[in-house]
Amino acid sequence: MNTARRALAGAGTQTAGLGFGGYAGATSSSSESYNGTSWTATPSLNTARQLLGGFGTQTAAVAMGGESGPLLSSTEKYNGSAWTSSGNLNTARGRLAGAGIQTAGLAFGGYNSVTATESFNGTSWTTVTSMNTGGKGLAGAGIQTAALGFGGYLAPGVTLSAVTESYNGSSWTSVNSMNTARYGLAGAGTQASALAFGGTFDPPVVGNTELWNGTSWTSNPTGLATARATLGGAGTQAAGLAFGGSTPPVTAATEEFTGPGVAQTKTITTS
16 A cells, blocks of 8 residues: 555455555545555545444445544545545444445444444435444444444453354344454455454454355465454455555555455466
């Protein structure tokens, strides 16, 4: 990335990603787009923030909540050219997770509201059924009516969580837990095919990667090349994207993930 930072959010795919917000000595409003090869600075958020949530695509993303001194409820939408303020979350919070698209999104968990869940219709937020366990610093995947929340930590202190919950648009159901409890991790993919990577045991930071098949998590033999927490994530289980985070210190490193069983093609020129 052009600007190394931690506690940022992400949206999009492996070849069309977006990273925004974070912290690098100060709370950041920076936004960058990724084309599968390099990062390009894009217009900044209106409100600098860290530990925010995000979802959507590279040209239709949502940034919500976070921290900038106080906990924030402010929401911004990106159209590929500029960030615009939108309706606020009902519950101000940081360290939350998100899922979905710009016109049908979901925000859940977070600091001071570990189970609170809200749905977004592209304009405003509505409070819906809370998570069973939730957490702070958890990750998410999926869409508004088929989401997955996993990991995080709970009070008192920092009690690491491996809990996984599935959302069907009406209620949350506890399903099989992750193999490695952690917080500050990133997620990508769908409710039936998710990817979890990075995070921390407080300390150390880890590169652990796990794959969800709709029923259970499997540890991937190879984790992130750069272990890190509070990183940004995007993409799918078959084509994931990890960027930024804290190693510590903050990093600008970007990594791409190719899921098991995904065919890779190489062109070899012979003479």
